[in-house]
Amino acid sequence: MINKGVGLCFLGCLVLLTGCNDQRILEETGFIQSASYDELTNNRIVYGISIPIANPEIKATRAFLMTDAMSSKQARTHLSRQTNLQLVSGQLRVALFGLPLAKKGIWRIMDTLIRDPTISEKIKIIIVNGEAAGLLKKNFKEFPRTGQYIDRLIKKEAIRHSTPLTTLYSFSRDYYDDGIDPVVPIIKDTGKTISLDGIALFQDDTYKGKINPEEAVVFAILRGNFKQGEVSLALPKQSQDTTVMLSSLNSSRKVNVKYEDDGNIRINIQIQATATVSEYIGELKLSNDAERREIERVISDQITEQAERILKTLQRFSTDSLGLGTYVRNSMTFAEWQKLNWHDQYPNVNIECRIKLRIKDYGFRR
Amino acid sequence: MRFFKRIMKTIFMKTIVSAASAQKAKVKPEIPTLTHILSEFNDCVDLVHRYYPEVNVHLVYFDHQVDHDKLYREVMNPLIHVHAEEEVPKLLEQSQFTLVRDSKELVEGILSGRVAIFSNSKTYLVDVFGLQSRSVSQSESETVITGPHDAFTEQAGINLSLIRQRIKSSHLKVIKLSVGEVTKTDVYILYIKDIANMTYVNEAIRRISNIEIDAVFDTNMLLQFIDDAPFSIFPQFLTSERPEAIASKLVAGRIVGIVDGSPSALSAPTSFFEYFSSSDDYNQRWMLGSASRLLRFLALFITLSFTSLYVSVTTFHYEMIPENLLITLTESRSKVPFPPLFEALFMEVTIELLREAGARLPSKIGQTIGIVGGIVIGQAAVQAGLTSNILIIAVASSAIASFVTPAYVMSASIRFLRFGLIILAGVWGNFGLAVGISAIVIHLSGLTSLGSSYLTPIAPFKPRDWKDVFIIAPFKYITERPSQSKSPNTVKNKMRK
Numbered sequence: 001m002i003n004k005g006v007g008l009c010f011l012g013c014l015v016l017l018t019g020c021n022d023q024r025i026l027e028e029t030g031f032i033q034s035a036s037y038d039e040l041t042n043n044r045i046v047y048g049i050s051i052p053i054a055n056p057e058i059k060a061t062r063a064f065l066m067t068d069a070m071s072s073k074q075a076r077t078h079l080s081r082q083t084n085l086q087l088v089s090g091q092l093r094v095a096l097f098g099l100p101l102a103k104k105g106i107w108r109i110m111d112t113l114i115r116d117p118t119i120s121e122k123i124k125i126i127i128v129n130g131e132a133a134g135l136l137k138k139n140f141k142e143f144p145r146t147g148q149y150i151d152r153l154i155k156k157e158a159i160r161h162s163t164p165l166t167t168l169y170s171f172s173r174d175y176y177d178d179g180i181d182p183v184v185p186i187i188k189d190t191g192k193t194i195s196l197d198g199i200a201l202f203q204d205d206t207y208k209g210k211i212n213p214e215e216a217v218v219f220a221i222l223r224g225n226f227k228q229g230e231v232s233l234a235l236p237k238q239s240q241d242t243t244v245m246l247s248s249l250n251s252s253r254k255v256n257v258k259y260e261d262d263g264n265i266r267i268n269i270q271i272q273a274t275a276t277v278s279e280y281i282g283e284l285k286l287s288n289d290a291e292r293r294e295i296e297r298v299i300s301d302q303i304t305e306q307a308e309r310i311l312k313t314l315q316r317f318s319t320d321s322l323g324l325g326t327y328v329r330n331s332m333t334f335a336e337w338q339k340l341n342w343h344d345q346y347p348n349v350n351i352e353c354r355i356k357l358r359i360k361d362y363g364f365r366r
Numbered sequence: 367m368r369f370f371k372r373i374m375k376t377i378f379m380k381t382i383v384s385a386a387s388a389q390k391a392k393v394k395p396e397i398p399t400l401t402h403i404l405s406e407f408n409d410c411v412d413l414v415h416r417y418y419p420e421v422n423v424h425l426v427y428f429d430h431q432v433d434h435d436k437l438y439r440e441v442m443n444p445l446i447h448v449h450a451e452e453e454v455p456k457l458l459e460q461s462q463f464t465l466v467r468d469s470k471e472l473v474e475g476i477l478s479g480r481v482a483i484f485s486n487s488k489t490y491l492v493d494v495f496g497l498q499s500r501s502v503s504q505s506e507s508e509t510v511i512t513g514p515h516d517a518f519t520e521q522a523g524i525n526l527s528l529i530r531q532r533i534k535s536s537h538l539k540v541i542k543l544s545v546g547e548v549t550k551t552d553v554y555i556l557y558i559k560d561i562a563n564m565t566y567v568n569e570a571i572r573r574i575s576n577i578e579i580d581a582v583f584d585t586n587m588l589l590q591f592i593d594d595a596p597f598s599i600f601p602q603f604l605t606s607e608r609p610e611a612i613a614s615k616l617v618a619g620r621i622v623g624i625v626d627g628s629p630s631a632l633s634a635p636t637s638f639f640e641y642f643s644s645s646d647d648y649n650q651r652w653m654l655g656s657a658s659r660l661l662r663f664l665a666l667f668i669t670l671s672f673t674s675l676y677v678s679v680t681t682f683h684y685e686m687i688p689e690n691l692l693i694t695l696t697e698s699r700s701k702v703p704f705p706p707l708f709e710a711l712f713m714e715v716t717i718e719l720l721r722e723a724g725a726r727l728p729s730k731i732g733q734t735i736g737i738v739g740g741i742v743i744g745q746a747a748v749q750a751g752l753t754s755n756i757l758i759i760a761v762a763s764s765a766i767a768s769f770v771t772p773a774y775v776m777s778a779s780i781r782f783l784r785f786g787l788i789i790l791a792g793v794w795g796n797f798g799l800a801v802g803i804s805a806i807v808i809h810l811s812g813l814t815s816l817g818s819s820y821l822t823p824i825a826p827f828k829p830r831d832w833k834d835v836f837i838i839a840p841f842k843y844i845t846e847r848p849s850q851s852k853s854p855n856t857v858k859n860k861m862r863k
Contacts, residue, residue, distance in 0.1 A: 024682060024684055
C-alpha cells in the first residue's frame with residue numbers, strides 16, 4: 001500500500017512537472033504534405049513545401065513555400081519564418097526530386113528523410129522531369145491539391161503495375177543492397193495535367209536513364225512476380241492491324257545463373273504468365289485451340305522481344321534495376337562476390353529471357 | 367494515501383467504540399412483563415394494546431405491521447371461542463405461538479410485526495406479519511428483451527420466494543443475519559449446499575456480522591462495508607435486481623446476499639467480467655449472445671479511450687490522422703479557442719450534467735432534457751465555436767458506449783475513470799493513455815472479491831472459463847462451473863458431446 005502511495009505521488013509530480021512544450025495542437029500546425037527538392041548551384045538546394053490549409057476563413061486550399069538552403073532542415077527554419085503555423089513533417093506523403101538533382105544523386109538529401117523519426121517510411125519518392133518546385137507550385141484546377149494529386153496518381157497506377165511504387169523504405173533498401181538498384185516513377189507537367197513519364201533508372205542514388213511508360217508493364221513483368229496487370233499490345237507480326245488487350249495478367253519470374261566454360265556469367269530469366277484476353281482484333285479464332293496456341297506464341301514472342309530491348313537498355317545504363325545481382329550473389333561465395341565488381345561486369349553479362357504466356361480466359365464469345 | 371487512511375480509521379474507530387460500549391451495556395435476560403413492554407413502547411401511537419377480560423389475555427402489536435386477516439384467523443378468532451381462562455394455555459400450546467422468556471426478544475418480535483400475547487404471566491409471540499409492499503414488477507435499471515421480467519422488491523420475504531421458486535432444492539440454504547445497531551436490518555445469506563464453497567460462505571458471514579454501524583438501508587450500501595478494497599473505484603460485488611440472474615449465480619456456486627428493504631441482491635465472489643454479461647446473452651442463440659457480449663467489451667474500450675484518444679491525437683500525434691480526415695479535423699478545430707484538453711473536459715462534464723439531470727428527473731421531463739442536451743448543446747456548441755463537431759461525436763459515442771454496460775455501478779466507475787484518462791492524454795498524449803490504462807490494469811489485477819482474484823479467468827489464467835465469459839459457447843460445451851467459485855462439484859453438465 002505504501003508503494004502505491006509513493007507511486008501515486010510520483011506520478012502526480014510528473015504530471016505537474018511536465019511542460020507542454022512538446023504539444024502540436026492540430027490547428028496551430030502546418031503539415032508538410034509534399035516536399036520538392038531542386039538543384040541550385042554550389043551544393044545549395046531549392047526546397048519547396050506544400051501545406052494544406054484548413055482554416056475556413058482562408059480561401060486557398062494550400063500554401064506553397066519555397067526557399068534555398070544548404071540542407072532541408074536549414075530550409076525549414078527559413079520557411080518557418082514565413083508562416084504562422086508550426087511546420088511538421090509527420091504527414092509527409094510525397095517527396096519530389098527534380099531531374100537535374102537526380103542526375104547528381106539524391107542520397108545527400110534523403111538523409112534527413114531517413115533520420116527524422118516523424119517521417120514515415122511509406123512516403124513516395126518521385127522524380128519530376130523538369131523542375132520539381134515548379135510542378136508542386138502549380139495548381140491544377142480540375143484536380144485535387146497538387147501533392148495529393150501526385151500521391152493518388154502514383155498509388156493508383158502502381159496497382160496496375162504501370163509504375164513501381166517506390167517508398168522511402170524500398171528506395172533505401174535497394175540503395176543499400178549491392179545486388180539491385182532502385183527504380184523511381186518519373187512524372188512530368190503536361191499543361192493541364194500531370195502525367196507519368198516512365199520509370200527512372202538509378203545506379204545507387206544517381207539517375208541514369210528512364211524506361212518509357214509504354215514498356216512499364218513489361219518492365220514490371222521482368223522485375224518480379226506480380227498480379228492483376230494490364231497490357232495492350234500491337235502484334236505487327238501477325239498482321240498490320242492486330243491488337244490484343246490482356247488483363248488479369250499474373251506472372252512469376254524464375255532466374256537461373258549459370259557459368260559458361262570461360263567463366264562468363266550467363267543469366268536466364270524464365271517467366272510464366274497467364275492472362276485474360278479482354279480485347280482481340282485480328283483474324284484468328286480464340287476458341288480454336290490450335291489458333292489460340294498460335295496467338296499465345298505470337299504474344300509471347302512480342303513480349304520477349306520488348307523484354308530483350310529493355311534488358312539491353314538496362315545494360316547500357318549499367319543499372320541493375322531487376323535485381324539480377326542478388327541471384328548472382330546467391331550463386332557464389334561472399335568472398336567471390338566481393339572480388340567480382342558487379343557494376344562493371346553487369347553490362348557485359350549474357351542475359352537471356354523467355355516469356356511463356358497462357359491465355360486463361362477469352363470471354364463468352366466464341 | 368497512508369495519512370488519509372489513518373484519518374479515515376480514526377473517524378471509523380469512534381463509531382466502533384461507541385457501538386461496542388453500547389453492546390457491553392447488555393443486561394441479563396429479563397422476564398418480559400406487560401408493564402415493561404408498555405413503558406418501552408411509550409409514546410408509540412401505532413402500538414395497539416388489546417385486552418380480553420373474559421380470558422385475561424393481553425395482545426400487544428403494531429397496527430400497521432400486521433396482516434389483519436391473519437390476526438383475526440390466528441389469534442382473535444380462537445380467543446373468542448375460548449370461554450374459560452383455564453382453556454387458554456391449551457390453546458397457546460399450538461405451534462404458531464412461541465413462548466418468549468427474554469424481554470429483548472419480545473421487543474424485537476413486536477418490532478418485526480409479531481403479536482405479543484400475555485396470558486397468565488407467560489408471554490407468547492405469534493407471527494402475523496403482513497406488510498403492505500409493492501408488488502413484483504419490472505426492473506427499472508436492468509431490463510432485458512427476452513427472458514423473465516420480474517424483479518426483486520423491497521421485501522426480503524418476497525425476494526426469497528422469487529429465488530425459491532426458481533431453485534426448488536432443499537440444498538438451497540438461507541442464513542439470517544442482522545445488521546445495524548438501530549435499524550436491525552435482516553440480511554440473508556443464500557448458498558447451495560455442496561455447490562457453494564463453504565469458505566466463501568463463512569467469510570461472507572464473518573464480514574457481515576462484523577459490521578458495526580447504526581443503519582444499513584440498501585445492498586449497495588451494505589457491500590461497501592464488506593469490500594476487500596474500500597478505496598478502489600471498482601465495485602467488488604455484483605448486485606442485481608433480477609431473480610433469474612441471481613439464481614444463476616447460486617447455481618454457479620456463488621453465494622448471494624439479500625438485504626431486507628433493498629430491491630437488489632448481491633452475489634460473491636465476483637469477477638470484473640461478470641459486470642458485462644446480461645441474462646439476454648443466454649436467452650439468445652449462442653452466436654448472437656457471444657456477439658453482443660464482445661460488443662460490450664468493445665464498448666468498454668470505446669468509453670475508456672475514445673475521447674482521450676481524440677485529445678492525445680489532436681494535441682500531440684498529428685501523424686496518426688489519416689490524410690482524408692486531417693483537413694476536416696483541422697477545419698473543425700480551427701474555430702475552437704481552447705486546447706483540446708479543456709474542450710474535451712468541457713464537453714464531458716456537460717454530458718455528465720445531462721445524465722445526472724436525466725436520472726434525477728421524472729421521465730416526462732427527462733425527454734425535455736434529452737432535447738435540450740442533444741440539439742441545443744450539441745448543435746449550438748459547434749456553431750458557437752466552443753467545440754469541434756468531431757469531439758461531439760467522440761464524446762457522444764463514448765457516452766453511449768458507457769451505457770452499454772449492463773451493471774450501472776460498473777458503468778459509473780468506468781465513466782469516472784475516463785476523466786483521468788482524458789487529463790493524462792492531454793498532458794502526455796498516447797504515452798499518458800498507456801500509463802493510465804496500465805495503471806487501471808495493474809489496479810484491477812490486485813483487486814480481490816471475497817479473497818478471490820477479481821480478474822479471473824485472465825489472472826489467474828483459466829482459458830477453460832473463457833467460453834462462458836468472453837463468448838457463450840453452446841450450452842453442451844459449458845460443462846464446468848466457473849473456477850472462481852471454487853465449487854466442490856465443478857461438473858455442471860453431464861450431457862454427452
